[in-house]
Structure formats: structure tokens, C-alpha cells
Amino acid sequence: MEMTILFIISFFLAIMETAIPYLIKRTVVFGVTIPDENTRDRRLLGFKKQYSIIVSCFSLVVLVGFWVWGMQANPVDGQLFLVGIALPFAIMFVSLACYVYFHARTSQLKRAEKWGEDSRQVKISDLSVRSQDEMLPWYMYLFPMLVTLGVIIYTVLQYPSLPDQIPTHWGPNGQPDAFTPKSPASAISTLLILLVMQAMFLMINETTKRSGIKLSATRTTASRIRQLTLRKYTSWFMFITSILITMLFSFLQLSTIHEGMFGEGVMLIVPFVFLLVVLGGTVVFAVKVGRAGEDIGSESVAGMADFDEDQYWKGGLFYFNKNDPSIFVEKRFGVGMTLNFANPKGYLLVLGPIVLILVVSFVI
Amino acid sequence: MIIHIEPHADTPIYTQLTKQIIEGIARGYMRPGDSLPSVRALAGDLGVNMHTVNKSYHELEKRGIIRIIPKSGAVIQAPVVVTQDSHHYEHITDELKSAIAEALVLGIQTEQVEELVTSIIQDLHAEAEKK
Numbered sequence: 063m064e065m066t067i068l069f070i071i072s073f074f075l076a077i078m079e080t081a082i083p084y085l086i087k088r089t090v091v092f093g094v095t096i097p098d099e100n101t102r103d104r105r106l107l108g109f110k111k112q113y114s115i116i117v118s119c120f121s122l123v124v125l126v127g128f129w130v131w132g133m134q135a136n137p138v139d140g141q142l143f144l145v146g147i148a149l150p151f152a153i154m155f156v157s158l159a160c161y162v163y164f165h166a167r168t169s170q171l172k173r174a175e176k177w178g179e180d181s182r183q184v185k186i187s188d189l190s191v192r193s194q195d196e197m198l199p200w201y202m203y204l205f206p207m208l209v210t211l212g213v214i215i216y217t218v219l220q221y222p223s224l225p226d227q228i229p230t231h232w233g234p235n236g237q238p239d240a241f242t243p244k245s246p247a248s249a250i251s252t253l254l255i256l257l258v259m260q261a262m263f264l265m266i267n268e269t270t271k272r273s274g275i276k277l278s279a280t281r282t283t284a285s286r287i288r289q290l291t292l293r294k295y296t297s298w299f300m301f302i303t304s305i306l307i308t309m310l311f312s313f314l315q316l317s318t319i320h321e322g323m324f325g326e327g328v329m330l331i332v333p334f335v336f337l338l339v340v341l342g343g344t345v346v347f348a349v350k351v352g353r354a355g356e357d358i359g360s361e362s363v364a365g366m367a368d369f370d371e372d373q374y375w376k377g378g379l380f381y382f383n384k385n386d387p388s389i390f391v392e393k394r395f396g397v398g399m400t401l402n403f404a405n406p407k408g409y410l411l412v413l414g415p416i417v418l419i420l421v422v423s424f425v426i
Numbered sequence: 427m428i429i430h431i432e433p434h435a436d437t438p439i440y441t442q443l444t445k446q447i448i449e450g451i452a453r454g455y456m457r458p459g460d461s462l463p464s465v466r467a468l469a470g471d472l473g474v475n476m477h478t479v480n481k482s483y484h485e486l487e488k489r490g491i492i493r494i495i496p497k498s499g500a501v502i503q504a505p506v507v508v509t510q511d512s513h514h515y516e517h518i519t520d521e522l523k524s525a526i527a528e529a530l531v532l533g534i535q536t537e538q539v540e541e542l543v544t545s546i547i548q549d550l551h552a553e554a555e556k557k
Contacts, residue, residue: 185473187468188471275471
């Protein structure tokens with residue numbers, strides 16, 4: 063079971079990393095802005111292809127190697143876990159190395175060909191675009207939080223019947239494998255962590271809503287569809303994830319309160335189904351957003367180009383723009399949002415919940 | 427309504443923004459009572475500093491085109507009768523005077539200037555009537 067879970071995670075990651083060049087908007091290639099009319103350049107298409115081939119071949123080799131080793135060598139649990147955790151990191155590292163190489167090649171090519179240098183650079187905005195924004199309202203995120211509060215109240219009422227050792231960690235077989243002595247705080251600590259995560263989703267939704275809707279001057283309709291799709295699906299993805307973790311944590315809490323309520327089979331299958339649904343949801347999200355607006359042809363006007371923002375993208379990956387009040391912007395390499403690292407509020411939003419979760423898990 | 431900004435142009439960004447909003451209203455893309463996006467939203471969409479958008483909105487308010495209502499945003503004002511002693515009239519006179527003076531100095535004929543003014547008004551109205 064443990065091996066299957068580790069294998070599925072790495073397999074899934076390998077597919078996503080391989081597909082990235084084909085899921086990002088076509089006017090940004092390996093983190094470099096390319097004028098719309100040059101995006102079909104033979105060499106750029108070659109870079110994308112080479113990247114995907116290298117990443118997929120490497121992933122295939124390590125995945126098959128992992129599977130064969132796991133089956134033949136019968137490694138002890140600890141070994142299997144270590145290798146299984148190292149696997150996704152190895153795939154990410156190779157993808158990143160390839161990215162850095164092709165980012166440099168693409169920048170070189172852009173400079174050598176002087177792409178976009180004689181164009182007038184334009185920024186555009188649609189004053190009415192916000193009326194088409196379909197992000198979920200903040201109060202939707204309160205429903206899973208209410209469920210958590212309900213489970214906390216239920217735990218308090220059932221406190222006398224709780225076991226003397228409260229589980230804090232569950233193994234891959236679905237059974238608890240780490241415990242802490244019973245106390246009012248430890249009885250609800252997992253639920254407090256859950257509340258922090260739910261609040262984080264709510265805050266991310268609100269800050270994303272307040273972040274800019276970036277339109278392209280040369281691909282106005284296509285970029286509008288993509289931005290609105292990205293915002294809508296980010297919002298839904300976070301909402302569904304919030305609901306799913308609420309269900310998982312409530313399930314674990316109930317299994318602690320009523321020992322033996324769920325059979326071993328259920329304890330095994332629930333976290334596994336959770337994992338599969340979240341990974342599946344990520345694929346749907348990436349494909350929906352990745353294809354949004356891509357079927358719309360070019361509307362570019364001769365001599366006009368989008369404002370070149372490469373100066374704000376360090377290494378093509380990290381956005382630093384202190385003029386832009388947006389906290390979240392669309393990623394350049396990957397599907398989803400990334401932080402504007404020049405905005406201190408963004409750090410607070412991401413680090414705050416992590417610190418809170420650490421405090422809850424260490425102090426209690 | 428689409429706003430085009432050229433960050434590398436000689437005209438400051440806030441002036442480009444002000445001009446385009448005024449033209450958008452003249453063409454009927456936006457009507458009295460409509461709201462402009464919040465300063466933060468428009469600055470985020472354009473990726474420009476909030477001060478830039480704020481400056482443009484205050485310029486529009488000074489010229490009597492929008493009204494900034496605290497907490498609810500910038501609303502486009504209904505046109506009023508502008509009398510000759512109002513400072514808006516004075517401002518328009520100044521602007522026209524410098525443009526016309528430049529035209530005359532360049533050698534553009536009086537009839538040409540008159541034709542130009544008429545055709546610009548027609549152009550702005552044409553789209554406003556289609557709406």
C-alpha cells in the first residue's frame with residue numbers, strides 16, 4: 063500500500079512536469095516573454111519538445127526502477143519510504159535543471175533575434191472585466207469552518223469517552239502510529255490545525271480576488287478567458303479541497319472518539335480515496351486552465367506588443383514588482399498562482415498559517 | 427471599456443488614463459452613474475502603482491467628471507449646464523486656446539480648424555448614438 067501511494071504521487075508529478083510547457087500561455091516560453099507572432103518559431107517548439115522528452119524519460123526510468131526495486135528487493139519500510147519521498151524531489155530537480163537551461167537558451171534567442179524590440183509596448187485593462195469575475199464569495203468558505211466547529215463541540219461533549227492516548231499521526235495502513243497523552247488541548251489539536259488551513263483558503267481566495275486581472279494587448283479575448291477561468295477554477299479548487307480535508311479530518315476525529323467505529327478496510331481506503339480525488343482535481347484544474355482561450359486566434363496589431371515584464375520575473379520564476387498592488391499573479395511556468403514577492407502581505411499570508419500550525423503541533 | 431497605456435511614452439501614465447476615461451465617457455462606453463473600478467483593482471489590473479491611478483481619479487474629480495464617494499468608489503457625474511463663469515469653462519477655454527494657437531502657428535487655416543472640431547465632435551457622437 064505504502065509503495066502504491068508513493069508511486070502514484072511520483073507518477074502524477076512526472077505527468078504534470080512533462081506537460082507544463084503545453085499548459086502555460088503560449089506568449090511566455092520558459093519564463094521569457096515572446097511576441098505572439100514569434101511563438102511558433104521552430105526553435106522554441108524544439109525547446110519545449112526537448113524539455114518534455116528529457117523530463118518524461120528521466121521520470122520513466124526512475125519510476126520503473128523504483129517499482130522493480132520495491133518488488134524484487136523487498137526493502138524494509140523505512141528504506142522504501144525514504145526512496146519514495148526522494149523520488150518526486152528527483153523529478154522536480156531534473157525539471158528545474160531543464161527549465162534553467164531552456165530559460166537561458168530562450169533568453170539568448172530572444173536577444174539574438176531582437177524579438178519585440180521595435181514594437182510599441184502597451185498595457186491594457188478592461189474597466190468592466192470585474193463584473194465577469196466568477197470567483198466564489200468569501201462566506202462559502204465559512205461552511206467547512208462551521209463543520210469543524212461542530213466537530214469540536216462534539217469532541218468536547220464526548221471528552222470523557224475519548225481514549226487516554228490521542229492519535230497525532232496515521233500510517234499508510236490507515237492506522238494511527240503516533241500518540242500524545244489525552245488533554246483538552248490535544249483532543250482538538252488536529253481540528254485547530256484544520257481551522258487554520260480553512261482560514262488560509264478563505265484568505266487566499268480574498269487576496270486573489272483583489273489581485274489584478276492581467277489582460278494581453280495582443281490577445282485580449284484569449285487572455286480574458288484564461289484569467290477568468292484561472293480565477294474561477296482556483297477558487298473552486300480551493301473550496302473543494304477545503305471541503306475534502308474537512309471530511310478527512312472529521313473522519314479521523316470520529317474514528318478517535320469512537321474506536322473501532324470504522325473497520326480496518328475503511329481506515330485504509332478513505333485517505334487513499336482522498337489522495338486520488340485531490341490529484342485528479344489537480345489534473346482537471348490544470349487542463350481546464352491550460353486550454354482556456356488557447357483556441358482563439360491571434361488578434362495582434364502590427365507594431366504593438368505587450369509590455370515586457372521580464373524585468374520583474376527573477377529567473378522567469380519569481381515575481382518582484384513593488385508597484386503592482388496584486389498579491390497573487392498567474393505563474394509563468396506552471397498552472398496556478400504565484401506570489402508577488404515584493405509585497406510583504408504575501409509572506410504573511412503564506413508563512414502565518416505555517417507558523418500557526420507548527421505552534422499548534424509543538425505546543426499542544 | 428478597454429484602456430490602453432503606453433508606459434514608455436512621453437505622456438505620464440496618469441494623464442493617459444485620465445484622457446482615455448474622459449474619451450470613453452464621451453463615446454458613451456460609460457454613462458453617468460456608472461462606477462469606475464477601485465483604485466487598487468485598476469492598479470492591479472494594469473500593474474501600475476496605486477498612486478498613479480489615485481492621481482488620475484483626483485484629476486477627474488477636480489475637473490468635475492467623477493465624484494469620489496468614500497468607501498463606495500468613483501462614480502461618473504451627470505453633465506450639468508456649464509456657465510461661462512464656471513472654472514470648468516475656463517479650463518476648457520485654456521486647453522482649446524493652446525491647441526488652436528499651436529494649429530495657427532503651424533499654418534493650419536481657420537476653416538481647417540473649424541472642420542476639425544466639427545469632425546471630432548461627430549466622431550465622438552457617432553459611437554455614443556450607436557450605444
